[in-house]
Amino acid sequence: MRGPAIELRGVRHSYDAGEEVLHGIDLTIEPGEIFGFLGHNGAGKTTAMNILTTLLEPSAGHAEVCGFDVVAARHEVTGCIGYLPADVRLYGHMTAAENLQFFGKLSGVANTRRAVVETLDYLDAADLADRKLSSFSSGMRQRIGIAQAILHRPEVLFLDEPTAGLDPLGVRQLRSTILRLNQDLGMTVFMNTHLLSEVAKVCTTIGVLNHGDLIYKDSIEATIRRFPDEASLEDIYVRMEATPA
Amino acid sequence: MIATIAVQHVQSLRRQRVVVALVGTLLAMTAMAGLIGWSSHNTIVRVYDQAVRLLAADGKPAPPNPFLLKPSLSLLSNMAIYIPLIGALLALVLGHLTMADDESSGIGRLLFSRRLSRTSYVLGKLAGASAVLAVGLAVSLIASVASLWLVNETLPTGSELGRLVGFYGLSWLYLLLFALIGMVMVLVTRRRSLALLAAMGVWLVMTFALPQFTSGLRPTASLNPITDPASTTQPFFDVTAKARPFSLSEQYKTASAHVLGTATGESGTETARRVVPLAVSVAGLGLLTTWLVRRHDYSRGSSDD
Numbered sequence: 001m002r003g004p005a006i007e008l009r010g011v012r013h014s015y016d017a018g019e020e021v022l023h024g025i026d027l028t029i030e031p032g033e034i035f036g037f038l039g040h041n042g043a044g045k046t047t048a049m050n051i052l053t054t055l056l057e058p059s060a061g062h063a064e065v066c067g068f069d070v071v072a073a074r075h076e077v078t079g080c081i082g083y084l085p086a087d088v089r090l091y092g093h094m095t096a097a098e099n100l101q102f103f104g105k106l107s108g109v110a111n112t113r114r115a116v117v118e119t120l121d122y123l124d125a126a127d128l129a130d131r132k133l134s135s136f137s138s139g140m141r142q143r144i145g146i147a148q149a150i151l152h153r154p155e156v157l158f159l160d161e162p163t164a165g166l167d168p169l170g171v172r173q174l175r176s177t178i179l180r181l182n183q184d185l186g187m188t189v190f191m192n193t194h195l196l197s198e199v200a201k202v203c204t205t206i207g208v209l210n211h212g213d214l215i216y217k218d219s220i221e222a223t224i225r226r227f228p229d230e231a232s233l234e235d236i237y238v239r240m241e242a243t244p245a
Numbered sequence: 246m247i248a249t250i251a252v253q254h255v256q257s258l259r260r261q262r263v264v265v266a267l268v269g270t271l272l273a274m275t276a277m278a279g280l281i282g283w284s285s286h287n288t289i290v291r292v293y294d295q296a297v298r299l300l301a302a303d304g305k306p307a308p309p310n311p312f313l314l315k316p317s318l319s320l321l322s323n324m325a326i327y328i329p330l331i332g333a334l335l336a337l338v339l340g341h342l343t344m345a346d347d348e349s350s351g352i353g354r355l356l357f358s359r360r361l362s363r364t365s366y367v368l369g370k371l372a373g374a375s376a377v378l379a380v381g382l383a384v385s386l387i388a389s390v391a392s393l394w395l396v397n398e399t400l401p402t403g404s405e406l407g408r409l410v411g412f413y414g415l416s417w418l419y420l421l422l423f424a425l426i427g428m429v430m431v432l433v434t435r436r437r438s439l440a441l442l443a444a445m446g447v448w449l450v451m452t453f454a455l456p457q458f459t460s461g462l463r464p465t466a467s468l469n470p471i472t473d474p475a476s477t478t479q480p481f482f483d484v485t486a487k488a489r490p491f492s493l494s495e496q497y498k499t500a501s502a503h504v505l506g507t508a509t510g511e512s513g514t515e516t517a518r519r520v521v522p523l524a525v526s527v528a529g530l531g532l533l534t535t536w537l538v539r540r541h542d543y544s545r546g547s548s549d550d
Binding site: 054085 | 246261
């Protein structure tokens with residue numbers, strides 16, 4: 001990877017209605033970081049992720065992933081990222097293995113059958129391979145969602161609200177998976193989330209988006225040092241949202 | 246990539262039993278056309294036989310058997326009516342599912358975060374939907390041959406087979422038009438239910454309103470192919486007669502009748518000319534679908550699914 005894993009410079013975005021949802025974001029995420037992107041509903045987190053995953057083009061500014069421009073080098077960007085959107089359902093009438101083989105082929109995986117077996121084994125989900133997704137619980141579906149995102153061993157993994165709808169056991173499993181992906185495979189993780197307790201346990205760096213402006217970005221350790229009077233990350237977050245730095 | 250999308254789409258339609266519904270309905274339509282043809286054939290032959298006996302008793306010569314004067318494929322002439330009425334509706338639903346499922350399930354977001362171009366996606370989806378239609382029509386073709394064999398007690402000749410293949414090829418093009426309408430409606434509306442309703446509205450206009458209008462308001466125009474435009478000198482009917490080439494349902498029905506040989510008085514070139522507006526419409530809608538997918542915002546899902 002050349003330079004930062006993710007870089008945004010003056011990124012702005014407006015939807016058709018004209019209202020600007022991102023007001024010139026500058027953000028750099030180094031390879032190997034687990035970045036927690038925090039913000040209230042409608043702050044623009046998903047829009048930023050959509051831009052980084054090439055689903056949307058920024059109205060202005062410049063964004064790079066793995067050193068490639070998300071607009072000019074879309075093909076290269078999509079080759080180096082894995083993505084798990086919020087509430088994705090995959091194909092319910094197909095088995096987990098069939099779903100994964102399909103997405104493996106789209107990602108250019110040479111031996112999809114082997115990659116599917118290895119990935120499911122890695123995620124302790126081999127028993128789900130031949131079952132239809134329509135019969136899965138949220139937690140099982142999320143594991144298959146993670147599997148499709150990492151099947152081609154991406155350099156950067158994007159997770160949009162990955163803990164939404166999961167029970168405490170599912171959240172714990174997901175946390176452990178993210179840490180393993182980061183430590184074993186060296187994946188950079190970019191995670192949109194509301195769950196501050198998870199951010200504290202998993203992320204190395206956090207950023208806070210408030211009404212389309214990035215109001216804070218630093219490592220977890222530095223954040224806790226910077227706000228010594230606050231008891232938890234939740235308190236720090238509430239304070240930041242109330243009084244932008 | 247195109248093949249991967251196409252294979253997945255066919256598999257998906259098969260699992261959702263769309264293929265079974267399509268093939269089953271086309272098969273039932275073919276069987277119905279064959280049954281009606283066989284029934285009317287039997288009734289007329291029985292009446293003819295009775296008439297021959299009565300005429301022979303009176304010492305009068307018998308007229309020739311009416312079925313010897315009719316082309317053998319006339320047995321299937323009802324298919325040209327069932328395809329626009331029922332087949333087109335099925336094709337609309339097929340086209341709707343082709344686009345709506347990925348959109349509403351959020352899978353579009355996953356697909357386009359991969360090395361998949363939007364053009365490859367549309368081409369793959371179109372190839373899958375076209376293949377499903379082709380399979381349904383191929384099964385119907387086989388059923389047609391079987392019913393002709395049962396009724397006529399002889400297999401269709403090479404020329405008749407050629408006509409049948411031509412008819413089913415034309416039907417495939419016609420159904421593809423409606424599949425594309427179903428796809429386009431998903432891409433231009435944000436609600437699945439509205440997309441299906443809008444597509445059915447287009448079907449109603451094309452199947453019923455336009456034929457009635459362009460055939461000079463003849464009451465049977467929406468069902469039966471009318472070869473000659475209404476002959477009148479009134480300006481209104483001049484307009485309706487001029488608009489006739491744009492009534493794709495009528496062009497299909499009339500061209501089908503000529504391809505099957507159940508209508509006469511038109512050269513092959515004239516029949517081919519009838520197919521041109523249909524082919525142009527399919528090509529135009531194909532390009533429109535590609536353009537719409539290329540500019541579609543897949544980062545947001547559709548509602549009320």
